[in-house]
Amino acid sequence: MNIELLIDTHLVVDVRTPLEFTEDHIPGAINVPLLSNEERVEIGTLYKQTGPQPARVKGLELTAPKLPAMVAEIAAAAAGRPILVYCWRGGLRSKTVVMVLQLTGYQALQLVGGYKNYRNRVVSFFERFHPPGPLVTLHGLTGIGKTTFLYLIQGNGPWTVIDLEGLADHRGSAFGMLGLEQKLTQKRYESLLWDLFRRAPAGVPILLEGESRRIGRVALPGELYEVMQSGVKIWCEASLETRVKRLLEDYGREEYREEIIASLERIRKKLGGEKYSELSGYLQRWDLAPFVRELCVCYYDRNYYKVREWQEDAVISLEDYREAEGSLKTYLSATLEKRGV
Secondary structure (H helix, E strand, O other): OOHHHHHHHOEEEEOOOHHHHHHOOOOOOEEOOOOOHHHHHHHHHHHHHHOHHHHHHHHHHHHHHHHHHHHHHHHHHHOOOOEEEEOOOOOHHHHHHHHHHHHOOOOEEEOOOHHHHHHHHHHHHHHOOOOOOOEEEEEOOOOOOHHHHHHHHOOOOOOEEOOHHHHHOOOOOOOOOOOOOOOOOHHHHHHHHHHHHHHOOOOOOEEEEOOOOEEOOEEOOOOHHHHHHHOEEEEEEOOHHHHHHHHHHHHOOHHHHHHHHHHHHHOHHHHOHHHHHHHHHHHHOOOHHHHHHHHHHHHHHHHOOOOOOOOOOEEEEOOOHHHHHHHHHHHHHHHHHHOOO
């Protein structure tokens, strides 16, 4: 069963509980739960205490009244498309819904192996990671503007852009959570990445921002980090003045004040008492320009890319984003042509 083909051609319906769906689900799936979170616990407890038959009878009592409304909801969302239904392991929940859909005249399939089968596919994809196109990773000091640059050039050239930090809801640094809330699970992050990579056109360069293995609470899956390290590496440069200006534009907001103070506290030991007091004083006066400048020089530049065990393939300036786009296009065109890509 080709999961990718089914996902792209069917309405995908997840009949697991809302909690299971929130943890992770097949990209594009809608959640039409056969059991609520509480009902699933009730059925599971009954199964353990009395065995499968009483649990199934109770399940029938709980689910039978829901079925007409579920069929109507699924049919409306499908709008004539065939339907793919899954639960945890391709068991009774999805089987029941598929049978009812088929009995009422709808074209419906059960995903063999359920979510577990899909999850194994995602894990395997990254464990033996072979991206559809060459990976091109942009590196550079904090505030250079790599993320902004990637968003600006997305769709402008012969490349695919994948925002590793944006998907993770984290900017990948000590102050990376400002204005964000990283709620997604590791499994959800991997599903989102899997979907983007599998949809990327074959042979087209994939642009990424340089990251460590972890971005907040989530980690780059499987061999992705290693493949990034072995791909094309671009070093991005900009003046300290430009970096400070861009960081102020992104983070210099009054509503971030408390989060900035808390983030500074977390790196207090790394800064040392004297530097922490200096930076804390700038924050208290809300004098952000010198705060950001000193943070770059005394923290970020000393801790990020302090030692690089690799040599960049090219250097581009991000002082002007449009000029940088031209430089990147020229470099990639010449380099990938040499490599026969």
